[in-house]
Amino acid sequence: MHWLQHLSRHCLLLLACLSALTLAIPQEERVSNFFGRHTGTSGHTNNWAVLVCASRYWFNYRHMANALGMYRTVKRLGIPDSNIILMLADDTACNARNQFPGSVYAKAGRHLDLYGDNIEVDYRGYEVTVENFIRLLTGRVDPSVPRSKRLLTDDRSNIFVYMTGHGGNEFLKFQDNEEISAFDIADAFEQMWQKKRYNEILFMIDTCQANTMYSQFYSPNILATGSSEIGENSYSHENDNDIGVSVIDSYTHFVLEFMEGINKTSQVSMQDLFSSYDPVKIRSHPGVRSDLFQRPLESALITDFFGGVSQAEIFPVIEDADTTTQHIIRVSSPDHVVPPDPVSPQAHNGQDFDKANATAVMPQKDAVALDVRWRDIRKWTSIVIVGFLVGWVSLVR
Amino acid sequence: MDALHGFKDVQSLSFQRPIIRRLILGSYWVVILFAIPFWWRLTSIERIALPSNRVHAQLEKQPVFPVNVQLDGSSFHGRASLLASELNELLAKSTRTSTRWNNLDIHVTLDQNAARSVYTVAVGNGTVVRHPRHLILSQDDASSATKIADVLTGLLAPEASSRVQRVVQYSKRYRLAFTLLNEDVTSDQLIHNWDIHHISPVLSRLSVLHDFLIESQVQFHAPLAFEPVQIVSENSTLYGLTPEDLTVFVNSAEWTLSSSVSEDPVLHFLLFVPSSSRRPLHILDTQGSPTQHAVFLLPQWGGIYILNHLEHVGTRTHLTAVDLSLVFSAFVNQLSALLGVSDLPHGVKSDDPSILSDWQVDAVLRYRALENIVETQQTLHSIVKLVDQIKNMPVDETVRGDVQNALTALEKAYQSTAGLPSTILHWSREALSSASHAFFNPGMLALLYFPAEHKYAVYTPLFASIAVPLVVALGRELHAWRREHRTTAGKLVYHIQS
Numbered sequence: 025m026h027w028l029q030h031l032s033r034h035c036l037l038l039l040a041c042l043s044a045l046t047l048a049i050p051q052e053e054r055v056s057n058f059f060g061r062h063t064g065t066s067g068h069t070n071n072w073a074v075l076v077c078a079s080r081y082w083f084n085y086r087h088m089a090n091a092l093g094m095y096r097t098v099k100r101l102g103i104p105d106s107n108i109i110l111m112l113a114d115d116t117a118c119n120a121r122n123q124f125p126g127s128v129y130a131k132a133g134r135h136l137d138l139y140g141d142n143i144e145v146d147y148r149g150y151e152v153t154v155e156n157f158i159r160l161l162t163g164r165v166d167p168s169v170p171r172s173k174r175l176l177t178d179d180r181s182n183i184f185v186y187m188t189g190h191g192g193n194e195f196l197k198f199q200d201n202e203e204i205s206a207f208d209i210a211d212a213f214e215q216m217w218q219k220k221r222y223n224e225i226l227f228m229i230d231t232c233q234a235n236t237m238y239s240q241f242y243s244p245n246i247l248a249t250g251s252s253e254i255g256e257n258s259y260s261h262e263n264d265n266d267i268g269v270s271v272i273d274s275y276t277h278f279v280l281e282f283m284e285g286i287n288k289t290s291q292v293s294m295q296d297l298f299s300s301y302d303p304v305k306i307r308s309h310p311g312v313r314s315d316l317f318q319r320p321l322e323s324a325l326i327t328d329f330f331g332g333v334s335q336a337e338i339f340p341v342i343e344d345a346d347t348t349t350q351h352i353i354r355v356s357s358p359d360h361v362v363p364p365d366p367v368s369p370q371a372h373n374g375q376d377f378d379k380a381n382a383t384a385v386m387p388q389k390d391a392v393a394l395d396v397r398w399r400d401i402r403k404w405t406s407i408v409i410v411g412f413l414v415g416w417v418s419l420v421r
Numbered sequence: 422m423d424a425l426h427g428f429k430d431v432q433s434l435s436f437q438r439p440i441i442r443r444l445i446l447g448s449y450w451v452v453i454l455f456a457i458p459f460w461w462r463l464t465s466i467e468r469i470a471l472p473s474n475r476v477h478a479q480l481e482k483q484p485v486f487p488v489n490v491q492l493d494g495s496s497f498h499g500r501a502s503l504l505a506s507e508l509n510e511l512l513a514k515s516t517r518t519s520t521r522w523n524n525l526d527i528h529v530t531l532d533q534n535a536a537r538s539v540y541t542v543a544v545g546n547g548t549v550v551r552h553p554r555h556l557i558l559s560q561d562d563a564s565s566a567t568k569i570a571d572v573l574t575g576l577l578a579p580e581a582s583s584r585v586q587r588v589v590q591y592s593k594r595y596r597l598a599f600t601l602l603n604e605d606v607t608s609d610q611l612i613h614n615w616d617i618h619h620i621s622p623v624l625s626r627l628s629v630l631h632d633f634l635i636e637s638q639v640q641f642h643a644p645l646a647f648e649p650v651q652i653v654s655e656n657s658t659l660y661g662l663t664p665e666d667l668t669v670f671v672n673s674a675e676w677t678l679s680s681s682v683s684e685d686p687v688l689h690f691l692l693f694v695p696s697s698s699r700r701p702l703h704i705l706d707t708q709g710s711p712t713q714h715a716v717f718l719l720p721q722w723g724g725i726y727i728l729n730h731l732e733h734v735g736t737r738t739h740l741t742a743v744d745l746s747l748v749f750s751a752f753v754n755q756l757s758a759l760l761g762v763s764d765l766p767h768g769v770k771s772d773d774p775s776i777l778s779d780w781q782v783d784a785v786l787r788y789r790a791l792e793n794i795v796e797t798q799q800t801l802h803s804i805v806k807l808v809d810q811i812k813n814m815p816v817d818e819t820v821r822g823d824v825q826n827a828l829t830a831l832e833k834a835y836q837s838t839a840g841l842p843s844t845i846l847h848w849s850r851e852a853l854s855s856a857s858h859a860f861f862n863p864g865m866l867a868l869l870y871f872p873a874e875h876k877y878a879v880y881t882p883l884f885a886s887i888a889v890p891l892v893v894a895l896g897r898e899l900h901a902w903r904r905e906h907r908t909t910a911g912k913l914v915y916h917i918q919s
Contacts, residue, residue: 069586069721104673106681142674155866164863171681178590180721211811211867218803219860288646289665336667337587337718338704339755403873410881414889418896 068182068223071332072175073098073108076157078189078198080114080149085269086260088116089130090188090230090276092138097283098184102332109160109175111147113189113199123266130272130280132264146173154204161212163221179220184228184329188276191231193254194239210240217243224317226294226329230275232257235311247294247317247324251275252308259307274306286326294329295321439901446894453891466815473805475828480798482831483524486787486838486845488577490529493543497563505529507566508573515574522578524791540577540780548572548769550778562768575766576780587720588761589686591789591796593850594632596687597756598679598723601740602643605696610731612694613639615740619749620756626777627760629843630785634685643693646672649702652711660695661705662727667717670725688759689723690752694731701729716751724755761785786842793849794834797827800856814867823859827852 075098077091095110117128117139127137147156159165160175177183190197194206209227216222227248229237234250241248251258251273260270261277272280282300286292298321301310314321325331435441490508494501508529516525545557556576562568589595601615617637624633647669649660662670671678671691679687695702703711704727715727726748731738762777762785771778801824808816834848 067586069719099674102669102673106673158866159863162866163861164866165861166863171684174684176684176686180586208867214810215807218807219800288669332669332671332673335586335720336664336670337720338667338712338714339716339718339724339751339758399873403877406877410885414892415896417889418893419900 067180068328069180069335070177071098071103071107071182071184071329072177073103073184073330074111074160074175074186075108076111076152076185076187076189077113078111078152078187078196078204080199082114082116082119082121083269084114084190085116085128085267086272087188088112088114089128089138089272091186092128092143093130093272093276093280094186095143096136096138096140097280098330101283101286101327101330102288103330104332105144106172108144109146109173110144111152111157112145113149113152115149121268123268129264129267130277132262132271134264134266144172150199152199154198154202154208157198157204158208158212161209162215163219175221177216177221179223181222182224182226182329183222184226186228186230187237188230188273191229191233191237193233194236196229196231196237206237206240209237210242213241213246214243217245224328228279230258230273234258234275235313238311238313241313241316244316245318246313247321248313249298250311251306253311256308275308275310278302278306283326283330286330288327288331290325290327292326293322294324294326297326443898446891446898449891450895466813468808468814468816469818469821471805471808471816471821471824472828476801476805476824479828479831480802482798482835484791484794484835484838484845485524485526486791486842487526487528489539490527490573490577491539491541492529492531493541494531496544501531504566504569505531508570511566511570512573515570516578519578519580521580521788525578525787527573527577542569542573549772550576550765550769550780551772552779554779554783556769556780572766572769575769577784579763579766579784587718587759589688589721589759591792591850591853592631592686593854594634594683594685596634596636596679596683596685597690598687599635599637599690599692599752600676600678601637601639601692601694602676603639603641603694603696604643604645604699606641610697610738611641612738612740615639615692615745616742617745617749618742619745620753622776623753623757626782627757627762629782630789630846631760634683636680640676643676644672645670646674649699650705650709652705652709659711660699660702661709661711662702663705663709664707667704668719670717671719671722687723688756690755691723691725692728692748693725694728702727703729716755718755718758721759723759724752726751761788783842786846790834790842790845790849793846793853794831797831797849797852797856800853800860801827804856804860811867814865817862817864820859820862820865823855823862827855827859830855 073094075091075094077087079087091110091112095108098108099105116122117126124134126139127134128139129136130138147160160173163175165174175183187196191203195203197203213225216225222245224245224247227238227241227246228250229248230251231237232252233254233256234252236254237250238246238248252275259274261272261274263269264271278300279297282297298310298312303309312321317324492501492505492508497504509527512527512529516522516527519525540554540556542556542558544560544563546559547557548559548562549557551557556572558569558572562572597620599617601612603612615637617635620635627633647666649662649666652659652661671689678689678691702715704714704717706712715729716724718724728748757777762781765771765778765781804820804824808814830848830852834845834852837844837848
C-alpha cells in the first residue's frame with residue numbers, strides 16, 4: 025500500500041515539474057530580453073490572510089498572542105490591513121488581569137508589543153463564531169456586513185488561513201461553547217473553489233491533534249500544515265512571570281522565529297519552512313499535506329502566501345510608447361541575497377521531515393469506506409444494546 | 422384490616438383502575454406518535470429542487486456573435502466581391518483557431534443596408550479608424566486580402582495579451598482612487614493641490630461597461646518602506662528602484678489609500694513625488710542600470726507614476742491641468758489596460774487618439790459579455806453540484822428564483838447577440854449578478870457537521886431517561902393484559918369442562 029502511495033505521489037510531482045517546465049519556457053524567453061531570468065510563480069496578483077484565535081479567557085492569552093504574531097508578520101511582509109481578516113475571540117489587551125494594559129507580548133522578555141497602535145481587529149469577542157467563520161470563507165454574509173469583515177477574494181488571490189485554539193481529533197473549539205469540524209472547513213474550501221474565490225490556500229493550524237484538521241480537505245491547490253499528530257498535544261512555549269500565563273505556543277513560536285528572517289523580497293520557499301520544523305524543540309510532530317497542492321514546495325515561496333504583491337509591470341509613458349512594449353518583472357532575480365535562516369533548516373530535517381510527510385498521506389478511498397461501514401456497525405450495535413436493555417428491564421419484574 | 426394498618430387496597434383507588442392507568446399511558450404514547458411528524462418537519466432541511474436540467478442544458482450552449490463588416494465597393498475598384506469572399510474565409514479561419522474568439526461569426530458583405538452596428542471598410546490615405554466604426558485602409562494595407570484580414574482580426578478579435586493577468590474582474594461599478602503622495606513635505610516643497618479632470622473623456626467612453634466613482638486625496642507624509650538604491654555617476658546622483666522594489670513599493674502599512682465605504686472594487690492611481698533628497702527616482706533593470714521609465718502597473722491593483730520633474734518649483738505648488746497632462750495620459754493608459762481594453766493593432770492609428778475607438782470598446786464589450794456568460798454558466802453549475810454534494814445545505818425559494826432569473830437572463834443574452842454589444846453585456850451582467858446572488862445567499866449555509874457519536878452523546882441522556890419508563894410501562898401493561906386475557910380464557914374453558 026505504502027509504495028503505491030509513494031509511487032503516485034512521485035508521478036504527480038514529476039507531472040507538475042514537467043508542466044511547470046513547459047509553461048515556463050515561452051514566458052522566460054519573453055521576459056529574458058529585458059529583465060533576465062524568472063522562475064515559475066503562482067499566478068496570483070493579491071494576497072489575503074484570515075487569522076483566527078478561537079479561544080477566549082485570560083488563561084488562553086497565548087492563543088491571542090499566536091494570532092497577533094501572525095498578524096504582525098503578514099503585515100510586515102506586505103499584506104495590507106484591508107486584506108487581513110483578524111478574528112480574536114477575546115480581548116486580552118484590555119483584560120483586567122493584564123499587567124500591561126493595551127499590550128500583548130509573545131515573548132518572555134516583553135520586547136515587542138504585538139498589539140501596538142496600528143491594529144485592526146475585524147471580528148472580536150462574541151463575533152468569533154463557527155457560523156461567522158464559515159460565512160466569511162464562503163462569502164455568504166448578510167448584505168449589511170461591512171467591507172472590512174468580508175473576504176473579497178477572486179481566482180487570483182492566495183489566501184493564508186491560520187487558526188489556533190483548543191482542539192481535538194477533527195475539531196477545533198470556538199469560544200468554549202461550539203466547535204468547527206474538519207468536514208466544515210473542507211466543505212467551505214470546496215465552495216470557495218467552486219466560486220473561484222482562491223488561487224491557492226495555505227492552511228496552518230496550531231492546536232492539539234492539529235494534523236487531523238486538514239485530513240478531510242478535498243479541493244485542489246491547498247497546502248496544509250499543522251502543529252501535531254493525531255493523539256498528540258501541542259504545548260505552549262514559555263511563560264512570562266509578570267504576565268503570569270504562557271505567552272505563546274511552541275509551534276507558532278518557531279514558525280514566527282523562522283519568519284523573522286524573511287523580508288518582502290525573500291526567495292525562501294515553503295519547503296525551507298517545513299524543513300525547519302524540529303519535533304524535539306516544538307515538542308510535537310508538525311505535519312504537512314501537499315497532495316492537493318499543484319506546485320513543488322521548493323518553488324512555492326513564503327512570500328506567495330505571506331507577502332503582498334508578487335509582480336509589477338513597467339508601463340511606458342506616451343512618449344516612449346512606440347519604442348518599447350511593456351515588460352513583466354517578477355520578484356525574482358538570480359543575484360538576490362537570501363537572508364540567513366535563523367533556525368538553520370539543514371540541521372535536523374532528515375528523518376523528522378520524513379515523519380512529517382508520512383502524516384500527510386491522504387486517507388485512501390477504501391479506508392474511508394471501511395471507516396463509514398465501521399461507524400454503521402457501531403451505530404446499530406449500540407441501538408441493539410439499548411433495545412435489549414429496555415426489553416430486559418420491562419420483562420424482568 | 423386495611424384501615425387498621427393505614428393502607429388502602431391499591432385496586433380500590435379510582436386512579437389505579439386498570440382502564441384509567443392504560444388511558445394515561447396511552448395518552449403519552451399518542452402525544453409522542455402525533456409529535457413525530459412535527460419533529461420530522463421541524464428538523465428536516467428545506468431543500469427545494471433546482472432547475473438542474475435547464476442548468477445542464479445551458480452548459481452545452483455557446484453564444485455566437487454575428488459581426489457584419491461592409492466593404493465600400495466603390496473604393497475597391499471592382500475587386501470588392503472577390504475580396505469579400507476571400508476575407509470571409511480568412512476571418513473564419515482565424516476566429517476558429519482562436520481560443521478567445523471562436524464564438525465570433527464575422528461576415529464581410531457589400532450590402533449597403535445591413536444592420537446598424539455594421540463596420541465599414543474603405544480605402545484612403547493611411548490606415549485610420551474613424552468614429553463611428555469606420556476603418557480607412559492605406560493603399561498598401563488594402564493591397565491583399567491577408568493584410569486586410571490581419572487588420573480586421575486585430576480590431577475585431579484582438580488576441581489576449583500575455584498580460585491577461587492584469588485585467589481586473591468584471592464589475593458593474595469601480596471606484597477610482599487617485600492619490601497624490603508627497604514623500605516628505607518637510608524637506609522643501611509641498612504639492613497641496615492637483616486638478617484631476619483629464620480622465621473624463623475615457624470614462625464617458627467606458628460608461629457603457631462600468632460606472633465609475635472617483636475619489637482623490639493628497640497625502641503629505643508617505644514614507645517608503647525601503648531605501649532606494651543610490652547611484653552616483655560623474656556629474657549626477659540618482660536613485661533607483663530595483664524590480665523587487667517595485668513589487669513592494671506600495672507601503673500599505675502606512676499609506677491609507679482608499680476609504681472602505683463600499684464593496685466596489687477599487688483601482689488605485691498613485692502620483693508619487695519623491696522628496697527632494699531622493700530625486701530623481703528611476704526604475705532600474707536587473708543589471709542595476711537606470712532606465713527612463715517612471716511609470717509602472719501592479720496587475721489588478723492600479724498604476725503608479727513617479728513625478729521627478731517639477732516645472733516650476735516653489736514651496737507650495739498647485740499642479741495644474743497642464744502639469745498633469747502627461748501623468749493623466751499615463752493613468753488613462755493604465756486604466757484601460759486594467760479594464761481589458763486592447764490597444765489598436767500595430768500600424769493602425771486613430772483619428773482622435775485621446776479617446777478610445779468604437780472598435781476597441783466593442784471588442785471589450787463582446788469579451789466581457791462572453792466572460793460573464795461563461796462565469797454564469799459555471800456558477801450555476803457549481804450551485805447544482807454543491808447542493809448535490811453537500812447534503813445538509815438548505816435551498817430555499819429565493820435561491821431557486823435567482824437561478825431561474827439567471828437562466829432567463831442568459832436566454833435573453835443569447836437572443837440579443839445580433840444586436841448592440843451593450844445589450845448583450847447588459848443581459849450577461851444581469852445573469853451573472855443573479856447567479857452570484859443565488860450562490861451567496863446567506864440562507865444556503867450548510868448546517869454544521871456533527872459526527873453520529875456526538876448525536877448519541879447529546880440525545881441519549883435526554884431521551885433515554887424518558888423512553889425507558891414509557892417503554893417499560895407499556896411492556897408491563899401488555900404483559901398484564903395478556904395474562905389477564907389468558908386467565909379469563911382459562912376460566913371460560915374450566916366452565917365449559919365442568
